[in-house]
Amino acid sequence: MKRLTVFCGSSNGSNKVFINEAYKLGKKLVENEIELVYGGANVGLMGIVANSVLENKGVAIGVLPHFLKKVEVEYKGLSELILVDSMHERKAKMNQLSDGVITLPGGFGTLEEFFEMLTWAQLGLHKKPIAIYNIDGFYDDLLLFIKSMVTKGFLKQENYDMLIVSDDLDDLFDQIKNYKAPTVGKWINENQI
Template sequence: MKRITVFCGSSFGTEDIFREQAYLLGKTLAKKKIGLIYGGARVGLMGALADGAMQNQGEVIGVLPNFLKGKEIAHEHLTELILVETMHERKTKMNDLSDGVIALPGGFGTLEELFEMLTWAQLGLHKKPIAILNINGFYDELFKLTQTMVEKGLLKDINQQMLLVSDDIFDLLDKMYNYQPPTVGKWITKEEV
């Protein structure tokens, strides 16, 4: 993988480990010569992630909508800052630039970005690995929800398995390197329920 997109919060959250792991992920990507694509902000976990990569000579490309740059949250000294007009354009550009996706803790925006990438993969629009770094069990309830989706016949098990999960950065990257996308369609027939 040449570049990975990381989605995460623009806040730090309540646990120091979120910031520590965001920084460590950025550092690890830089040490492995994997470029970081992220939302371009200097605040919260996004800023810690970018700092981890930049302070270890990594490539860091931020993609930021113009209206957020006006709020003075753009990170300084990135390898490149790409300005776009809309949030949708931002996700499209981040997808175009990367070979895989990792989600860290975050709020509605992080979930929306993660699920759009999963939906695109489920529809066969890309075959990139999509992963969650499940820091301190942050996403445990989300996994329970996806299991309920499978049990209720609204999500195929093979599509649920597209979401790679680990609480360890190195294990997660190994899973991403070894990822094989599913070859079946997303639609569930009555016979399959």
């Protein structure tokens, strides 16, 4: 595993544990000789992860749409900053550059990025690990909601099983390193058409 994309907030959140764990994640990437691919900003948890990677002599690659360059405050001093034209192009480029995804706490943008990568895995467009670092139970309610999609017949259990979730960084990395994409059948068979 050469690179991991990290999706996370452009805010720090209300609990210092989010900042501390984001910094630890950056350090853990460098310790495992894994390069960071992320949104390219120097604010919030995005900036914390990038700072940690760079302070620990790692590689941080940012992917930032032109229109967000001023809004998200571009991180100057990254190993590489790739400017793209759209949010979709940003996610496609991050996917192209990385071997998997770790999602930290964040807002709508973080969730949108996470769900798009998860949907691409569900559709068989990639077989990369998609992980949630569930810091301080941040994603507990979302995970319960996703589980309800299974119990109510809107999501296959095999699709739910694609998710890697942990509140422990070492365990998260072990699961990512040992990930084997589940074999998932077609969404629609010929009899349903």
